[in-house]
Amino acid sequence: MSGEHETSGEEVLHEREELAQAEHAIAESSPSVGAVRAAEALADVEPVPGVAKLDPILVADNVSRHFGGVRAVEVDHLEVQRGTITALIGPNGAGKSTFFNLVTGFDQPDSGSWSFDGTDITGTSAYRIARLGMVRTFQLTKALMRLTTLENVMLGATAQRGERMLVAPLRMVWKRQERDIEQRSDELLERFRLSHMRDEYAGTMSGGQRKLLEMARALMVNPSMVMLDEPMAGVNPALTQSLLGHIQALRDEGMTIVLVEHDMDVIMSISDWIVCFAEGKVIAEGRPSDIRTNRAVIDAYLGARRALPDRADTPKPVTEDET
Amino acid sequence: MDFLAILTNALRGALGPEAAIYALAAVGLNVHFGYTGLLNFGQVGFMLVGAYGTAISVLSFELPLGVGVLVGIACAVVLALILGIPTLRLRGDYLAIATIAAAEVLRYLYRSEWAEPLTGGVFGLKQFADGFFELNPFTGALDLGPFDFSARALWLMVVAWSAALLAAGFVGLLVHSPWGRVLRSVREDELAARSLGKNVFAYKMQSLVLGGVFGAIAGSLLAVNSQSLNPDSFMPIITFYLWTIMILGGASRVMGPILGSVVFWFLLTFLDSFLRQAIGAGLIPSSVLAPSDIGAVRFAAVGLGLMLLMIFRPAGLIGNQKELRLDVR
Ligand SMILES: Nc1ncnc2c1ncn2[C@@H]1O[C@H](COP(=O)(O)OP(=O)(O)OP(=O)(O)O)[C@@H](O)[C@H]1O
């Protein structure tokens, strides 16, 4: 505690350096193994909505969900290639989160079916889907307030012996496993720069820290696929870069990542594949280069910005012109 | 006024079998609400089925008392399943409504003419706990100056307090395990727990059953304590005493309900004695407060005390005040 002030300056420098490195790494370095693998897998895939992939981990068919008169989701066909970072983009209210909720079992569709890793999981309850290896985070973070940060992360571990009621009072049965879980949790906390919050209640965390916590907790489940709903929202830029690094590292380890994100720079820099939603439908998919020039995306997603006079004809309005 | 007498009375109330029985039932409620966030407003219903399960087994089926207690526990498990299966998948308020209604429905059912052959209806049941008092190892009364407890009371106190403390200890073991961690995560956010692969429904069900079983044991002890049973001693107000006790001591604290019960009964009997003596000594004119009003006044005073507690120690006497300051963002 006492050394905090002395080190904070150094830490900032350190972070800045790391940020520079990370940006450098993403922009300049030769693509990672995972990126190459993903690019190869997607090389011959036509950039049209509903296109089939070589080795899809998630396949959704005719999934629809209406709220009253609002068509929230109406996906005819969507496949997510295994081992890629697939981004879902689309304007606010396009149905991205609802689609997440549907496929992860947190909401029931009006119709449709979907499968994960070859298993039909239509109508399967959310906890079973998580156990199968598809884990999601929430757009509005759900930190478990009156549990410590460590407990939040430890909770994510699966197949815990001590989680069965009859075994729970017998400490010696689960003590060793508990210690392993604690160690893994500590590693994850370290990775997400949350070690200093370890024994604090998660309720004392800031909004951005909660985002990080949620991601760490989801990874604790050891999923084969994570669905991240705006994981970077509210996270400071330096940490965003290192988060992106983590996400890429996970992909390189073979995990499939689906993420919803609004920041176009982020999307373009890390996605292997982009799916664009608008009014519940998939209106486009493709590699970042395809999406950049896609007419439908520009019309639907960037429509609001096009109304601004100075950006009227900029296909990718965020930073291209600043550099 | 005899302050020593008031104090000994109050202590007797704080340590008596009723305090232990209420503590045990509140330990069950603490499992429900304190650790799982379940809103059970019908804990008295679990006490009722426990008490009647015990008494009916002994009187109508001539089973030993111990088996009767097990029957009472089984009744509580069944009640928990009946209440839980339809409601625990829904929002929390459905369980609240179901429990509060079920407790009252059960009371009417057990006092109905239709059930009279078994339950004795409005007349209730008597003399079913002889087996318990035959086991009494205490031969003489305990006499400690102003304190004296009969052998019967001593035996009850030992058993009831042991049960309450064992229950609290067991809950302590459970909640400090991974199982308890899941339970607390369900309390904090069901969806988050579910997203991590936890079968939330099963955990809520286990919690409801466990807490209900403690309620049933408390009910059995209550029946044994008075050797008589009447449906109308299981009024909804008892559930609210239990809530008071749990919150007074500190919800989601292992020893909270125990401490809460001791303090609750101390205050209750203290006020009772005090007011009685004050009226007797003419300090309070009987035109202001008649002895028959004491019962109501002491509860009003307890209510006032609870309000003050909520203002100054909102998490209860031994609650974690820090937990309560966490805001929701
Ligand atoms: N529970 C609900 N009840 C009624 N309408 C809903 C509900 N959830 C979502 N909707 C509607 O469904 C549509 C899609 O919402 P969704 O949250 O999926 O959008 P989104 O693409 O995630 O948007 P954002 O980028 O703002 O997060 C919106 O029009 C929204 O109003």
Ligand SMILES: [Mg+2]
């Ligand atoms: Mg959303």
